[in-house]
Amino acid sequence: MNNIYNSLELGKSYNREAVHDIFDSDTKFTPQTGSWGLHGIVRIKPNHASGSTKSYVFFVTYGKAQGDHQFDEGITSDGTLTWQSQPRQDFENSTIKDFISHQPDQNSIHLFLRAKGGLPYQYLGRLGYVTHDPAREKPVYFQWKLLDWENGLKEKVDLKLLSGKSSHEYHFPPPKPSILRQNQTPKNAKKIVFPLTSHSSTWFSETVLVKGLDKSAFLHHGTAVPMEMLAFWGGPINESDDRKIELSYRGIIYEAHFEKDAHGRTRLFWQVDFANTLHGVFPKVYDAHLIDQSIDDIPQIRFEKTGDNTYHVEFINDRIIDQDTDLINSQDQNQYRDGRIVKSNGTRYERDPRNRRLAIKIHGTVCAVCGFDFGKTYGLMGDGFIEIHHKNPLYQNDAEINIDPAMDLIPLCPNCHRMIHRDRSRVITVDDLKRIYNSKAEQSEYFI
Numbered sequence: 001m002n003n004i005y006n007s008l009e010l011g012k013s014y015n016r017e018a019v020h021d022i023f024d025s026d027t028k029f030t031p032q033t034g035s036w037g038l039h040g041i042v043r044i045k046p047n048h049a050s051g052s053t054k055s056y057v058f059f060v061t062y063g064k065a066q067g068d069h070q071f072d073e074g075i076t077s078d079g080t081l082t083w084q085s086q087p088r089q090d091f092e093n094s095t096i097k098d099f100i101s102h103q104p105d106q107n108s109i110h111l112f113l114r115a116k117g118g119l120p121y122q123y124l125g126r127l128g129y130v131t132h133d134p135a136r137e138k139p140v141y142f143q144w145k146l147l148d149w150e151n152g153l154k155e156k157v158d159l160k161l162l163s164g165k166s167s168h169e170y171h172f173p174p175p176k177p178s179i180l181r182q183n184q185t186p187k188n189a190k191k192i193v194f195p196l197t198s199h200s201s202t203w204f205s206e207t208v209l210v211k212g213l214d215k216s217a218f219l220h221h222g223t224a225v226p227m228e229m230l231a232f233w234g235g236p237i238n239e240s241d242d243r244k245i246e247l248s249y250r251g252i253i254y255e256a257h258f259e260k261d262a263h264g265r266t267r268l269f270w271q272v273d274f275a276n277t278l279h280g281v282f283p284k285v286y287d288a289h290l291i292d293q294s295i296d297d298i299p300q301i302r303f304e305k306t307g308d309n310t311y312h313v314e315f316i317n318d319r320i321i322d323q324d325t326d327l328i329n330s331q332d333q334n335q336y337r338d339g340r341i342v343k344s345n346g347t348r349y350e351r352d353p354r355n356r357r358l359a360i361k362i363h364g365t366v367c368a369v370c371g372f373d374f375g376k377t378y379g380l381m382g383d384g385f386i387e388i389h390h391k392n393p394l395y396q397n398d399a400e401i402n403i404d405p406a407m408d409l410i411p412l413c414p415n416c417h418r419m420i421h422r423d424r425s426r427v428i429t430v431d432d433l434k435r436i437y438n439s440k441a442e443q444s445e446y447f448i
């Protein structure tokens with residue numbers, strides 16, 4: 001039954017009642033009430049022509065506010081819609097799950113868009129799921145492809161709706177800096193633009209900071225905290241403050257605290273247990289400092305905020321990352337000597353040493369699907385090892401692309417990484433694999 005598509009015309013104007021009459025003619029339409037009269041997301045009844053329970057109609061009005069959420073939608077010049085769910089919806093919400101697992105050949109999501117209230121909606125055809133921001137919910141941030149964009153839709157859309165950006169230039173808006181909200185002096189707090197680099201520290205996001213470990217870190221059990229990065233640690237420290245934090249490394253908790261010296265500089269100090277751990281991870285660096293030798297590869301420490309006063313810690317060494325990159329590259333080349341890898345959904349971006357270095361600093365080395373941590377399982381031998389995966393194969397067709405390691409790359413253990421690339425005929429997202437991993441029963445449904 002194709003009558004839905006027959007009665008819908010790309011680019012044509014519709015009011016809510018007309019849309020209701022097409023999709024749900026058996027019920028009565030009442031303006032300003034119920035799903036069809038009011039809601040932005042309407043589920044199409046399963047018995048209707050679409051023949052499915054996971055088809056939806058989206059009514060979108062640009063720039064609306066709901067509660068304290070200001071919606072921020074837009075269509076990029078290459079036909080990608082950026083869109084947010086309802087502010088109450090999280091990843092557990094069944095509608096959100098439908099969206100993330102959306103398959104446009106099985107279910108349809110129809111977009112009706114208008115520039116502002118009071119106008120009719122313009123029908124912009126069906127949407128295909130591109131990606132969503134896994135770091136944020138309530139609302140969930142999505143990107144959708146307008147499937148008819150190159151089929152004549154581009155010319156029909158009111159160009160005033162376009163933001164002018166292409167989807168490659170678009171990034172999900174940065175999360176609100178909640179660390180600043182916890183800070184005691186929010187009025188003085190400047191807006192932070194990530195990444196922020198100062199001295200040997202780079203503050204990558206509100207929860208991740210990477211710092212070079214200098215001589216004093218090895219010999220004096222502590223490291224300086226640049227003033228502009230105090231907000232990462234909960235705000236400025238007063239001399240009378242006794243702020244303690246916990247550092248978690250390979251599942252073991254180490255205590256640390258802050259001190260402010262006579263010159264007003266703040267330092268983070270740890271105890272002998274963590275100092276011993278550090279010496280154990282970088283014995284050559286420690287030995288070199290003991291005899292005052294200079295160091296070529298300054299090791300780094302990565303802090304990831306996991307709670308009010310708790311930080312997950314990893315150690316980073318660029319030289320080791322590059323060694324791993326070489327290892328992964330040489331193994332891939334042997335494995336796929338027949339050239340299949342070239343045609344598959346491109347892993348070459350994942351094997352670029354610069355991308356890998358940055359991705360590991362930003363995302364750490366814990367598998368994003370199963371949580372596997374090489375350091376935890378194999379101890380020092382496995383510390384810091386991980387593979388890096390490119391999340392959005394849609395982008396990989398474009399040779400000109402600039403990779404944004406924060407948005408595009410994600411750490412996966414070799415098992416999960418192989419699974420995600422196993423089926424070369426279709427795109428499997430990290431979230432798809434995560435769902436399958438968490439609920440193995442779904443596997444059978446997924447691979448029909």
Ligand SMILES: [Zn+2]
Pocket residue numbers: 367368369370371372412413414415416417
């Ligand atoms: Zn894994």
Ligand SMILES: [Zn+2]
Pocket residue numbers: 347350388389390417420421
């Ligand atoms: Zn990959």
